[in-house]
Amino acid sequence: MRYWVTWLEESDRQILYLINRRLKCSVLDWLMPTITHLGGAVFTIGLFIKCLASLLQIREKLHAEFVLRNRLGGSTLYLIKKAFIFIAILTTFAVSGCGGNEAPGGAEGTAPNQPEQGAGGSILISGSTALQPLVEQAADVYMSSHAGSTIQVQGGGSGTGLSQVAEGTVQIGNSDIFAEEKEGIDASQLVDHKVAVVGIAAAVNPNVGVDNLTSQQLIDIFTGKITNWKDVGGDDVKVTLVNRPKSSGTRATFIQFGLKGQEEAEGVTQDSSGTVRKIINETPGAIGYLAFSYIDGQTVKGISLDGEAPTAENVTNNKYPIWAYEHMYTKGEPTGLTKDFIDFMMTEEIQQGIVSQLGYIPVTSMKVQRDAAGNVK
Amino acid sequence: MSISFPYLLHLGDSEGRDHTLSSPTKQQDSWWKEGVGKVLTTVSASILILTTLAIIYFIASKGLATFFSNGVSLVEFLIGTEWNPEGAPGQFGAFPFILGSFIVTVGSALLAAPLGIGTAIFMTEISPRIGQKVMQPVIELLVGIPSVVYGFIGLSVLIPFLRNSFGGVGFSLLAGILVLTVMILPTITSLSVDAVKRVPRDLKEASLALGATRWQTIWNIIVLRSSLPGLLMAIILGMARAFGEALAVQMVIGNTTAIPKSLLSPSNTLTSGITLNMGNTIPGSAYNNALWSMGLLLLIMTLIFILLIRWISKRGQA
Numbered sequence: 001m002r003y004w005v006t007w008l009e010e011s012d013r014q015i016l017y018l019i020n021r022r023l024k025c026s027v028l029d030w031l032m033p034t035i036t037h038l039g040g041a042v043f044t045i046g047l048f049i050k051c052l053a054s055l056l057q058i059r060e061k062l063h064a065e066f067v068l069r070n071r072l073g074g075s076t077l078y079l080i081k082k083a084f085i086f087i088a089i090l091t092t093f094a095v096s097g098c099g100g101n102e103a104p105g106g107a108e109g110t111a112p113n114q115p116e117q118g119a120g121g122s123i124l125i126s127g128s129t130a131l132q133p134l135v136e137q138a139a140d141v142y143m144s145s146h147a148g149s150t151i152q153v154q155g156g157g158s159g160t161g162l163s164q165v166a167e168g169t170v171q172i173g174n175s176d177i178f179a180e181e182k183e184g185i186d187a188s189q190l191v192d193h194k195v196a197v198v199g200i201a202a203a204v205n206p207n208v209g210v211d212n213l214t215s216q217q218l219i220d221i222f223t224g225k226i227t228n229w230k231d232v233g234g235d236d237v238k239v240t241l242v243n244r245p246k247s248s249g250t251r252a253t254f255i256q257f258g259l260k261g262q263e264e265a266e267g268v269t270q271d272s273s274g275t276v277r278k279i280i281n282e283t284p285g286a287i288g289y290l291a292f293s294y295i296d297g298q299t300v301k302g303i304s305l306d307g308e309a310p311t312a313e314n315v316t317n318n319k320y321p322i323w324a325y326e327h328m329y330t331k332g333e334p335t336g337l338t339k340d341f342i343d344f345m346m347t348e349e350i351q352q353g354i355v356s357q358l359g360y361i362p363v364t365s366m367k368v369q370r371d372a373a374g375n376v377k
Numbered sequence: 378m379s380i381s382f383p384y385l386l387h388l389g390d391s392e393g394r395d396h397t398l399s400s401p402t403k404q405q406d407s408w409w410k411e412g413v414g415k416v417l418t419t420v421s422a423s424i425l426i427l428t429t430l431a432i433i434y435f436i437a438s439k440g441l442a443t444f445f446s447n448g449v450s451l452v453e454f455l456i457g458t459e460w461n462p463e464g465a466p467g468q469f470g471a472f473p474f475i476l477g478s479f480i481v482t483v484g485s486a487l488l489a490a491p492l493g494i495g496t497a498i499f500m501t502e503i504s505p506r507i508g509q510k511v512m513q514p515v516i517e518l519l520v521g522i523p524s525v526v527y528g529f530i531g532l533s534v535l536i537p538f539l540r541n542s543f544g545g546v547g548f549s550l551l552a553g554i555l556v557l558t559v560m561i562l563p564t565i566t567s568l569s570v571d572a573v574k575r576v577p578r579d580l581k582e583a584s585l586a587l588g589a590t591r592w593q594t595i596w597n598i599i600v601l602r603s604s605l606p607g608l609l610m611a612i613i614l615g616m617a618r619a620f621g622e623a624l625a626v627q628m629v630i631g632n633t634t635a636i637p638k639s640l641l642s643p644s645n646t647l648t649s650g651i652t653l654n655m656g657n658t659i660p661g662s663a664y665n666n667a668l669w670s671m672g673l674l675l676l677i678m679t680l681i682f683i684l685l686i687r688w689i690s691k692r693g694q695a
Contacts, residue, residue, distance in 0.1 A: 129656075157656025159665070183463065184662030240546050245632070246463060247657035247664060263461075268548045268643050269632035271653050275532070282537060283546055 006169060017122060017150070121337045122150035127161015127174030128249065130273075130291065131326045134196060135174060135345075137354050142344050149337055158182070158249045165329050166190060171338045173329040176249025178372035187372075191333055194325040195345045196360040199292040200254050201302035201310035201322070205280055208287070210234035212304040218258060221287060224265030229285055241267025242279050242288030253324040254289045256374060258305070289322075293359020312361045318368040318376055325370070326360065433676065439666060440673030443469070447663040454670060460634045462664035469667050473634050475674065477644040480550055480637070481626060482619045485557035490612045492558075493565030494600070500566075501573045502595055508570075519563040528628035531556040536629060539641070548631030548643045556625050561615035568614060572607025573599055606693025610686050617682040621675060623648035647671045 165173030457470020631643025
């Protein structure tokens with residue numbers, strides 16, 4: 001049963017790929033000149049008929065002929081207009097359809113000139129939605145410089161990514177947490193590639209009047225022992241917790257390194273970081289946890305922990321302890337395009353470029369390392 | 378295919394009898410036409426049936442695995458209040474989800490039913506002209522709004538309003554009920570309109586002729602006697618929609634896995650529990666199976682709703 005489902009999914013994906021990337025372009029390549037010719041032909045015939053009609057008009061000035069001419073002329077003009085609109089629409093369509101992955105001049109059927117010969121082929125990546133934007137952008141950059149390679153990036157969550165890469169459905173599975181931490185995954189057959197680091201800050205509504213908490217205070221707030229901000233030196237506002245779902249990778253990281261493994265009390269729960277930020281911003285006394293890229297200091301404020309501010313620099317030397325690797329898992333050692341793309345992710349161009357721009361911390365700037373059990377060295 | 382097979386056999390039989398009546402070529406032609414039509418419709422029907430059966434089988438096999446493979450007791454799942462599937466040992470009390478689902482469903486039906494039926498009576502009995510010109514387009518518009526938009530409006534307008542009026546976080550059962558009320562209102566209204574319209578004109582005229590007032594006629598003849606089954610069906614269909622709605626509710630209910638203390642405390646529903654966690658869990662793990670069990674529970678509830686509807690419509694015909 002499972003085999004068939006996997007097989008079906010795989011063939012479905014291939015068909016889709018074939019239609020989208022290959023068939024659409026080749027069909028349009030063939031169609032466009034034909035349509036252009038057809039348009040020309042329609043135009044020529046139209047002119048011919050018009051001339052014929054005027055000739056007729058000159059030769060026999062009969063009322064019936066006038067009618068014929070008017071009707072013919074009108075309809076031809078109409079046809080020509082229609083043909084032009086049709087061609088214009090189709091041209092736009094063709095350009096938008098093939099422009100993404102075809103070199104200039106593709107519509108004429110010339111061979112696309114490849115600036116750099118990549119490994120070729122196509123791979124599928126799925127998993128963590130936190131890592132998805134980074135991988136998507138990197139894949140775009142990679143594909144624009146490696147014609148002939150196709151990298152599809154999907155979301156679905158860390159669990160989906162890990163299980164799909166273990167099944168072999170995708171070549172790379174993105175995850176926010178170590179595969180060892182997920183129940184039901186055979187981590188021994190997966191190879192870990194840490195491509196970025198994400199810092200997670202306790203984020204508060206700016207009106208609580210607190211900038212810094214000790215680790216113990218943070219634990220007491222999240223476990224429900226402290227229920228008012230005045231107990232930690234803030235204003236007299238009730239604490240409102242904003243959590244993530246029990247299965248979330250961000251939550252796992254925050255609990256492990258922020259709360260020293262203690263379970264947080266029940267609170268409002270939302271999955272998407274954007275929604276969490278919105279809730280914290282709008283609810284007086286709200287506290288939650290967000291990746292650094294979502295902390296802007298105005299709508300929500302990042303809390304310093306034991307005097308250490310939640311900054312990239314403090315994460316690289318582990319002074320600020322709440323951070324996690326973003327993993328790209330492969331089944332066995334990667335080869336071909338998969339290996340090429342993961343190597344590409346680790347280049348300084350990507351690490352110092354897209355990775356930093358999107359608010360992640362380059363894994364190459366880390367001065368410490370951490371293993372799956374949480375030991376830092 | 379086992380479903381379509383007897384049909385095909387039957388089809389051959391009837392064509393065989395036709396053979397004696399018409400010339401061979403004409404018979405062949407009509408057999409071809411008749412056969413294609415029958416095969417096409419039969420195949421469509423059997424694909425639909427097979428898909429439904431496959432879905433039920435899939436959900437059931439995954440959902441029951443929680444109890445058979447992972448050893449969670451059904452009693453714990455249904456009435457346990459601790460939900461921590463990744464703990465050691467995992468706790469699988471889904472009662473907070475079930476309770477939340479039922480409260481929002483019943484609550485929204487209680488609010489939407491009088492509104493919907495009232496609107497329906499207004500549209501058909503009191504002022505059909507306004508009903509046709511104004512109410513009908515408004516209802517169609519409400520049906521067309523995607524649920525994520527309802528959720529977003531709830532999140533941006535309703536939640537701050539509730540927070541400012543009642544205090545607390547704003548994310549609450551009440552918010553879920555209000556959003557769902559607006560969402561199921563068009564369903565209930567349009568089905569109620571159909572039910573009220575089906576009441577025979579003779580009955581109304583007889584009632585009026587006997588000296589009953591307009592309101593007496595509406596209440597006793599239309600609502601309580603003739604269209605009651607139809608109205609109940611409208612309410613149940615609305616409840617079924619409310620029970621299955623995931624996105625809009627998830628955005629406003631707060632998703633707190635705890636027994637709600639009041640209508641103003643955040644809660645959780647089966648659907649939002651599934652959507653929030655499905656992507657992050659590993660297929661085959663106890664957590665994932667527990668989510669399937671919640672899906673199975675939703676399916677069973679839907680079946681119950683359908684059975685209820687059938688039962689009521691049968692009673693209505695009798």
